Amino acid sequence: MIKEYLNNINNKETNKLLVSLKSYAIEHNVPIITDDGINFINQMIKIKQVKSILEIGTAIGYSSLSMALNSDVVITSIERDEVMYKEAIKNIKIAKLEEKINVIFEDALELDESNLSKFDLIFIDAAKAQSIKFFNKYKTRLNDRGLIITDNLLFHDLVVTPIRDKNLKQLVKKIDNFNNFVVEQKEFDTYIYSIGDGMSLSIKKDVMKWKSLSLHLD
Ligand code: SAH
Numbered sequence: 001m002i003k004e005y006l007n008n009i010n011n012k013e014t015n016k017l018l019v020s021l022k023s024y025a026i027e028h029n030v031p032i033i034t035d036d037g038i039n040f041i042n043q044m045i046k047i048k049q050v051k052s053i054l055e056i057g058t059a060i061g062y063s064s065l066s067m068a069l070n071s072d073v074v075i076t077s078i079e080r081d082e083v084m085y086k087e088a089i090k091n092i093k094i095a096k097l098e099e100k101i102n103v104i105f106e107d108a109l110e111l112d113e114s115n116l117s118k119f120d121l122i123f124i125d126a127a128k129a130q131s132i133k134f135f136n137k138y139k140t141r142l143n144d145r146g147l148i149i150t151d152n153l154l155f156h157d158l159v160v161t162p163i164r165d166k167n168l169k170q171l172v173k174k175i176d177n178f179n180n181f182v183v184e185q186k187e188f189d190t191y192i193y194s195i196g197d198g199m200s201l202s203i204k205k206d207v208m209k210w211k212s213l214s215l216h217l218d
């Protein structure tokens with residue numbers, strides 16, 4: 001299989017903490033990002049020279065820690081689950097990255113986003129049924145030409161699988177809605193990739209350029 005082939009060739013994670021968090025995630029059913037997914041993000045961070053990141057959905061801090069260990073970034077991450085929040089805080093302390101990663105213990109849908117600064121990258125990886133809400137709420141916190149990356153858009157291929165279970169069907173429908181929504185956003189150039197569990201990359205267009213263009217059209 002192609003995946004196996006690449007898995008054997010590509011460099012593996014060697015950081016001891018990240019390796020142990022991966023086993024913890026498997027053991028405790030924590031849906032952390034795939035190797036493909038985090039490598040995609042980490043390389044985007046380097047290409048775009050991203051300095052500040054907002055993450056919605058910290059879980060045990062795996063993706064935050066990987067980003068902070070790979071590049072010189074400051075991260076604000078939001079988590080609503082107390083058990084996850086505490087695990088994340090513990091792990092960030094072990095890595096001595098308290099100065100770089102700030103976890104906010106709150107529901108991201110309730111948090112007053114106007115108190116947040118602006119970010120170069122927003123990574124949406126929380127409740128999958130709410131992605132449109134997260135996108136609309138937090139896009140106001142994105143710098144011009146900033147990136148929004150959203151995870152789990154293929155949902156273990158369930159977006160193309162017939163489903164009987166009513167709740168699951170509804171959830172998958174919402175993910176499908178998000179996918180159609182995100183590619184239509186006019187202020188962004190967006191493409192959905194089948195990396196990891198499916199990720200969209202949305203690049204915010206330059207607002208000043210946009211305004212002057214539309215002035216010319218008037
Ligand atoms: N980004 C992590 C994985 C996050 S899993 C990684 O890849 O390592 C999704 C997390 O989002 C869960 O811990 C869940 O508790 C949290 N979450 C879901 N909805 C949320 C909300 N509305 N506000 C804050 N956190 C939320």
Ligand code: MG
Binds near residue numbers: 125152
């Ligand atoms: Mg995810």
